[in-house]
Amino acid sequence: MNNNPMSFNSTPSSSASSDAFNQGLAKEANSSRAFGKHTAPFVILLLVITLLASAANLLLPESASLYVSTYSITLLGKYLCYAMLALAVDIIWGYCGILSLGHGAFFALGGYAMGMYLMRQIGDRGVYGNPLLPDFMVFLDWQELPWFWLGMDQFWFAMIMAVFIPGLLAFVFGWLAFRSRVTGVYLSIMTQALTYALLLSFFRNEMGFGGNNGLTDFKEILGFDLQSDATRVSLFVITAIMLSLVFVSSHYILKSRLGKVVLAVRDGESRARFLGYRTQNYKVWLFVYSAVIAGIAGALYVPQVGIINPGEFSPINSIEIVIWVAVGGRGTLIGAIIGALLVNYAKTRFTAIMPEAWLFALGAMFVLVTLYLPKGLMGLYDQLKTKYGTSNTESSKSNTTPSTHKEANE
Amino acid sequence: MSLLESTRNTFRRDQVWSFLAPHEQQVNVDKDMILYVEGLSVSFDGFKALNDLNLYINDGELRCLIGANGAGKTTLMDVITGKTACDTGSVFFGQNIDLLNKDEAEIAQLGIGRKFQKPTVFEEQTVFSNLELSLKSDKGVLPTLWAKLTPTQLDRIDEVLTTIGLKQQCFMLAGALSHGQKQWLEIGMLLAAEPRLLLIDEPVAGMTAQETERTAELLTSLAGDHTVIVVEHDMEFVRSLARTVTVLHQGSVLAEGTMDQIQNHPDVIEVYLGEDASLTSSTKAGESYL
Ligand SMILES: Nc1ncnc2c1ncn2[C@@H]1O[C@H](COP(=O)(O)OP(=O)(O)O)[C@@H](O)[C@H]1O
Ligand SMILES: [Mg+2]
Numbered sequence: 001m002n003n004n005p006m007s008f009n010s011t012p013s014s015s016a017s018s019d020a021f022n023q024g025l026a027k028e029a030n031s032s033r034a035f036g037k038h039t040a041p042f043v044i045l046l047l048v049i050t051l052l053a054s055a056a057n058l059l060l061p062e063s064a065s066l067y068v069s070t071y072s073i074t075l076l077g078k079y080l081c082y083a084m085l086a087l088a089v090d091i092i093w094g095y096c097g098i099l100s101l102g103h104g105a106f107f108a109l110g111g112y113a114m115g116m117y118l119m120r121q122i123g124d125r126g127v128y129g130n131p132l133l134p135d136f137m138v139f140l141d142w143q144e145l146p147w148f149w150l151g152m153d154q155f156w157f158a159m160i161m162a163v164f165i166p167g168l169l170a171f172v173f174g175w176l177a178f179r180s181r182v183t184g185v186y187l188s189i190m191t192q193a194l195t196y197a198l199l200l201s202f203f204r205n206e207m208g209f210g211g212n213n214g215l216t217d218f219k220e221i222l223g224f225d226l227q228s229d230a231t232r233v234s235l236f237v238i239t240a241i242m243l244s245l246v247f248v249s250s251h252y253i254l255k256s257r258l259g260k261v262v263l264a265v266r267d268g269e270s271r272a273r274f275l276g277y278r279t280q281n282y283k284v285w286l287f288v289y290s291a292v293i294a295g296i297a298g299a300l301y302v303p304q305v306g307i308i309n310p311g312e313f314s315p316i317n318s319i320e321i322v323i324w325v326a327v328g329g330r331g332t333l334i335g336a337i338i339g340a341l342l343v344n345y346a347k348t349r350f351t352a353i354m355p356e357a358w359l360f361a362l363g364a365m366f367v368l369v370t371l372y373l374p375k376g377l378m379g380l381y382d383q384l385k386t387k388y389g390t391s392n393t394e395s396s397k398s399n400t401t402p403s404t405h406k407e408a409n410e
Numbered sequence: 411m412s413l414l415e416s417t418r419n420t421f422r423r424d425q426v427w428s429f430l431a432p433h434e435q436q437v438n439v440d441k442d443m444i445l446y447v448e449g450l451s452v453s454f455d456g457f458k459a460l461n462d463l464n465l466y467i468n469d470g471e472l473r474c475l476i477g478a479n480g481a482g483k484t485t486l487m488d489v490i491t492g493k494t495a496c497d498t499g500s501v502f503f504g505q506n507i508d509l510l511n512k513d514e515a516e517i518a519q520l521g522i523g524r525k526f527q528k529p530t531v532f533e534e535q536t537v538f539s540n541l542e543l544s545l546k547s548d549k550g551v552l553p554t555l556w557a558k559l560t561p562t563q564l565d566r567i568d569e570v571l572t573t574i575g576l577k578q579q580c581f582m583l584a585g586a587l588s589h590g591q592k593q594w595l596e597i598g599m600l601l602a603a604e605p606r607l608l609l610i611d612e613p614v615a616g617m618t619a620q621e622t623e624r625t626a627e628l629l630t631s632l633a634g635d636h637t638v639i640v641v642e643h644d645m646e647f648v649r650s651l652a653r654t655v656t657v658l659h660q661g662s663v664l665a666e667g668t669m670d671q672i673q674n675h676p677d678v679i680e681v682y683l684g685e686d687a688s689l690t691s692s693t694k695a696g697e698s699y700l
Contacts, residue, residue, distance in 0.1 A: 021568065021571075021577065024538070024580055024581040025564070253555065256554070256556070256557070257542065257554050257557040258551065258555040258557075260539050260542065260543055261543060263532065264532045264535070264543055267532050267535075268531070268532055270493070270530075271531070271532070272543075273513075273514040273515055273518070274491060274514055274518050274523075274524050274526075275518055275543060275544050275549075276516075276518035276519040276549045276603070277549050277554075278515045278549070278550075279515075281551050282551055285551050
C-alpha cells in the first residue's frame with residue numbers, strides 16, 4: 001500500500017475505470033476538503049462584517065450615521081461567543097446524536113479561568129487594596145491565596161486552564177458515561193445534573209470562586225484597559241477570528257473519515273461497533289473537543305461582559321443553547337451559528353420590551369421549530385432552494401445527483 | 411523480593427512492554443477449523459436462550475443454521491460477536507483466539523463480520539461512504555482523522571460494488587436504496603473489511619424471488635475464500651445453498667447434516683411433527699421450516 005496523497009482522477013493504475021464512478025469520486029473528494037462550498041464564503045463574510053463594524057466604531061465620529069457604538073460592538077462580540085458555544089453543542093448533538101444539556105458548564109468553566117486571571121490583574125487596585133488577594137477573599141478573611149489560584153496571574157497559564165479544565169471534565173464525564181454505554185435521555189439528564197451540581201458548588205463561598213457574586217470589577221487584560229474602545233474592538237475581532245478557526249477546523253474534522261464515523265455512530269452505533277470502531281472512544285474525544293470549544297467561548301465571553309457568576313451554570317442556560325442549534329438547524333455548522341445569532345438578537349430586543357415573557361417566547365419558538373422546521377432554518381433554506389432552485393445555476397447543477405442531502409452537512 | 415522481580419519483569423530487555431507490543435493476532439486454522447463453540451449457555455432472566463450448545467465450523471465452509479423463531483440463532487451470533495456475554499462455555503476463533511474476553515470492535519477487527527437480521531446501513535451517507543467506513547484499516551480515532559483512501563482501497567471498493575451490483579447507486583444515499591439493495595450493501599460492507607468469517611442473519615427476509623436467487627449465488631461464491639454462516643428461515647433458499655445444515659432447537663443443536671439427512675432425521679421430525687400434532691394451527695409453520 002502506498003500512501004499517495006489522494007487524487008482520484010490521476011490514478012490510472014486504479015482499475016476503477018467507469019467514468020461515472022471516477023466523476024463521483026472526484027466530487028466526493030471535493031466535498032471532503034476542508035473548504036466546502038459554503039465554508040470559505042461564510043468565513044469571509046464573517047470577517048468582513050467584523051472588520052467593517054470595527055472600522056465604523058474606531059474611525060467614524062460618533063455623530064456619523066454609520067457609527068457603531070462600543071455597546072453594539074460588545075454585544076456583537078457576545079453573540080459570537082454564543083455562536084461558538086452553539087457550534088460546540090451542534091458538533092456533539094447534531095453530528096454525533098449526543099444531546100448534551102450541560103454545555104453551559106464547560107462555557108462557564110472557561111469563563112471562570114479567564115475571570116480568575118482578570119481578577120488577579122486587579123492587584124492592589126481593589127476596594128481593600130490587597131496586592132495578592134482578590135477582594136472577596138479579603139472580605140471572607142482569608143489569609144492566603146488558595147492553591148488553585150496560583151499561577152492564574154499568568155495569562156498563558158490561565159488560557160491553558162480555560163481549555164484544559166473543561167476538556168478534563170468532559171473527558172472524565174465522557175469516559176464514565178460512554179464506556180458504560182449510557183445514551184439518550186439518561187445521558188442528557190446526567191449532563192443536566194453535572195451543570196446543576198457545579199452551579200450549587202460555585203454558589204458556595206468556601207469554593208473560593210467568589211460565591212454568588214462571582215468574579216467582576218475587572219480592570220485590564222494584558223495591560224490593556226478593558227473599558228477602552230480599542231480593547232473592546234480587539235476582543236470582538238479576536239472572537240470573530242477564533243470563531244472562524246474553530247469553524248474551519250470543525251469542518252475539517254467532520255468532513256474527514258472521522259466525521260463519517262461520527263455520523264455512523266449517530267445513525268447506527270452498534271453497526272459501527274461491529275465494523276471495528278470503538279465508538280465510545282470517538283464519543284469521548286468528540287465530547288472533549290466540543291467542551292474545549294465551549295471553554296474557549298467562555299474565556300472570550302468574560303472580558304467582554306465583565307462578569308462571570310454561577311448563574312452561567314444554571315441548567316436553563318444549557319437548554320437555551322440547544323434551542324439556538326435547533327432553530328438554526330442541527331447537523332449544519334452554519335445553522336448553529338446563525339441560530340445562536342438570531343435567537344440572541346431576538347432575546348436582546350425582546351427582553352428590552354417584556355423581559356418576563358422571554359422564556360415563554362423561547363419555549364414557543366422551540367415547539368414551533370420542532371413541529372414545523374425539524375431541520376431548522378438551514379433545512380428551510382434547502383427546501384426553498386430545491387423548490388425555486390434557479391437562483392444559482394452552479395449549485396443547482398451539482399444538485400442533480402441524488403445526494404442533495406449532503407448539502408445540509410456542509 | 412517479588413517487587414524486585416516484577417520490576418525486573420516489567421523492564422526485561424528482550425521484550426517490549428506488552429501494552430506497546432502490536433497485538434494483532436493471526437487466527438490459527440492449522441486444524442482446518444475456524445470456529446469452536448463448546449458448551450455455550452446463555453440465559454435471560456432464567457430463560458435459557460442457549461443451552462449447552464456445541465458447534466464446529468470448518469475453515470472455508472458455508473453453513474446454514476435453521477430453527478424456529480426463538481431457537482437462539484441470533485443469540486448465538488450475539489455471543490460470537492461479543493454483544494452478549496455468556497454464562498458458561500467457550501468460543502474460539504481458530505485454535506488460538508478466545509473470543510469471550512473481547513469486545514465487538516476487537517472481534518470485528520479480527521475478521522469476523524456480521525450482518526444484522528434487520529438491514530442496518532448508514533442511511534444518511536452515500537453507498538460509497540458506507541463502504542469506505544467498512545474497509546479494513548486502522549480504526550483508532552487519530553488514524554481515522556488523517557485517513558486517506560489509497561488506490562488499493564479504491565479498487566477494493568470498486569470490486570465490492572461490482573460484487574454486490576450497486577455500482578450505479580454508488581453515490582446515492584444508502585437510505586434511498588430498496589430493501590434488498592440495503593441487504594446487499596450490508597453484505598458488501600462486510601466484504602470490504604476482508605473478513606475471515608461472515609455471520610449472516612436472515613439475508614433474504616423481504617427479498618423478491620429474483621433477489622433471493624442472486625443472494626444465494628453471492629453467498630455460494632463467497633464460500634471458500636471466506637467462511638460463511640447463514641441463518642435463514644426460507645427453506646427454498648437453504649436448499650439452493652445446498653451445504654451442511656445445522657438445526658437449532660431451544661438453544662441447542664438438534665441435528666446436523668445435509669438437507670436430505672436433516673429432513674429424514676427422527677429428532678427433527680419428532681420435534682416439528684410432534685409440535686404440529688399438539689398445535690394443529692401451526693402445522694403450516696412447521697412445514698415451512700422443513
Ligand atoms: N436481550 C434479550 N433479553 C431477553 N430475552 C432475549 C434477549 N435476546 C433474545 N432473547 C430471547 O431468547 C430467545 C432466542 O432469541 P433469538 O436468538 O433472537 O432467536 P432466533 O434468532 O433464533 O429467532 C427468544 O425467546 C428471545 O425472546
Ligand atoms: Mg433471529
